[in-house]
Amino acid sequence: QVQLVESGGGLVQPGGSLRLSCAASGSIFRINDMGWYRQAPGKQRELVASITRGGSTKYADSVKGRFTISRDNAKNTVYLQMNSLKPEDTAVYYCNVLAGPIGYWGQGTQVTVSS
Numbered sequence: 001q002v003q004l005v006e007s008g009g010g011l012v013q014p015g016g017s018l019r020l021s022c023a024a025s026g027s028i029f030r031i032n033d034m035g036w037y038r039q040a041p042g043k044q045r046e047l048v049a050s051i052t053r054g055g056s057t058k059y060a061d062s063v064k065g066r067f068t069i070s071r072d073n074a075k076n077t078v079y080l081q082m083n084s085l086k087p088e089d090t091a092v093y094y095c096n097v098l099a100g101p102i103g104y105w106g107q108g109t110q111v112t113v114s115s
Contacts (some may be wrong), residue, residue, distance in 0.1 A: 002026040002104045006095050008080075009109030016113070017083045022095030022106055024076040033098040034071050034078035038091035038111075045094070049080060062088075085113045 008020040024031060035050030049059045049069035057069055068081040078095060090113050095106035 002028055002097065002099055002102075004095050004097060004104055004106035006093070006106040006109045009093060009111045011112045011114065012085055013115050014086060014113055016085050017081070018085065018111060020080040020082070020093055020095075020109060020111075022078045022097070024097050024099070024104070028076060029100050031073070031076055031097055031099050034069075035096045036069065036078070036080045037094045037096055038089075039094070039108075040088075040091040043091075048093070050096075051078065082111070085111075087113045089113050 002024055003026045004022055004024050006022045008018060012018050032053050033050055036048040037045050038048050039045040047060055048063055049067055051057045051069045051071050066084045071078045091111060092108040093111050094108045097104045
């Protein structure tokens, strides 16, 4: 069993910044890819950013140049630094971790960008 604990969401004005964190614990053999997804009301869940164990990253076009994903392998933690936030970034953000062949999801954290 793997537990994912997310933190860092909240309400921020347009142009502001937030940093999300997701810490994995439990029966972790080896964490491979880690990533962040988001789901806005009425929309499908979409990939925001992902990072391999070796540090290779991938971003959705809509967040390139504004968001940065990073990870601390020793702490089994992945981060998402979000800058220049826009109202369209409003969504529930979910952490996703691939441990061996199994993927795990966090409970989600709300990010609201509004003035």
